[in-house]
Amino acid sequence: xxxxxxxxxxxxxxxxxxxxxxxxxxxxxxxxxxxxxxxxxxxxxxxxxxxxxxxxxxxxxxxxxxxxxxxxxxxxxxxxxxxxxxxxxxxxxxxxxxxxxxxxxxxxxxxx
Amino acid sequence: xxxxxxxxxxxxxxxxxxxxxxxxxxxxxxxxxxxxxxxxxxxxxxxxxxxxxxxxxxxxxxxxxxxxxxxxxxxxxxxxxxxxxxxxxxxxxxxxxxxxxxxxxxxxxxx
Numbered sequence: 001x002x003x004x005x006x007x008x009x010x011x012x013x014x015x016x017x018x019x020x021x022x023x024x025x026x027x028x029x030x031x032x033x034x035x036x037x038x039x040x041x042x043x044x045x046x047x048x049x050x051x052x053x054x055x056x057x058x059x060x061x062x063x064x065x066x067x068x069x070x071x072x073x074x075x076x077x078x079x080x081x082x083x084x085x086x087x088x089x090x091x092x093x094x095x096x097x098x099x100x101x102x103x104x105x106x107x108x109x110x111x112x
Numbered sequence: 113x114x115x116x117x118x119x120x121x122x123x124x125x126x127x128x129x130x131x132x133x134x135x136x137x138x139x140x141x142x143x144x145x146x147x148x149x150x151x152x153x154x155x156x157x158x159x160x161x162x163x164x165x166x167x168x169x170x171x172x173x174x175x176x177x178x179x180x181x182x183x184x185x186x187x188x189x190x191x192x193x194x195x196x197x198x199x200x201x202x203x204x205x206x207x208x209x210x211x212x213x214x215x216x217x218x219x220x221x222x223x
Contacts, residue, residue: 006154031209042202042214050209088154092209098143098162100204100212101171105154 003027004089004103012109013079021074021106023089032072033090033100034063043088046074076108084110114139118203118215124223125190125197133188133218135203144186145204145212148172155202161186190220198222 007022023032031050035043047056049065049072056063060077076083089103116137125131135144143162147155157170161180175194180186186205190197200219206212 004154033211035214040200040217040219042216043204043212045211045213048211090155090212098160098206099157099168099170100143100145100160100206101157102147102155105152107152 003101004091006087006089006103006106008106009104010107010109012111014111015080016078019076019079019108021087021108023072023074023091023103025070025091025093027070027093029065029069029091029093031092032065032069034072034074035088035090035102037086037088037105039086079108079110081110081112084108116203116205116213116215118201118218120218121216123218123220125220126223128192130189130191131220133190133201133203133220135186135188135215137184137186137205137213139205139207139213140183141205141207141213142183143206144180145206146170146176146178146186146188147202147204149200149202149217158188158201 005024013019033048034046037043047063052067052069054065062075065072087106119134145160146158149155156172158176159178161167167180177189198221202217203215204212
């Protein structure tokens with residue numbers, strides 16, 4: 001089993017709707033990364049969070065890391081077809097700076 | 113341009129054959145990684161390396177081998193011991209607590 005669990009596994013939303021993807025760890029995280037992937041391609045970096053309670057935004061995407069640094073959420077406002085893809089959270093645990101593991105992924109489809 | 117390059121993009125392997133996937137980076141990153149992705153799944157860590165001549169097993173290392181003789185190169189060999197090698201393989205590199213950069217992947221198929 002993977003140490004990072006994402007929910008939901010897949011999501012279908014209508015264009016213009018908001019959505020949230022969650023990433024949960026059983027252990028305290030040091031660095032939490034969000035990536036987007038189009039099918040069969042490499043990963044595109046979205047955001048990195050390190051501090052408990054930290055929140056970052058880029059265009060219509062906002063990511064938050066909880067105070068305990070065990071859960072992160074990615075929120076998309078007013079979804080567009082260009083947001084479709086696979087969203088992955090990745091993380092390093094304190095003391096193991098180089099072991100970068102990823103979650104189970106969330107597949108997002110945006111309908112017109 | 114700095115980046116990370118994987119080759120080939122598509123690879124076909126016969127039963128019982130070893131194949132090697134290439135990963136090269138010119139970003140001067142210390143750490144390099146190999147992941148496996150199956151359809152509809154997330155990324156699973158195969159091996160990673162923090163410095164030259166040193167590497168650690170990830171979560172699914174059985175049936176795979178790596179080397180790190182140069183900082184910029186981290187080839188992955190899929191051996192005949194890997195019973196289900198058909199998958200999408202991704203290589204990444206990073207340095208310190210910064211984001212990882214990914215290659216475009218190699219799709220391996222057993223024929």
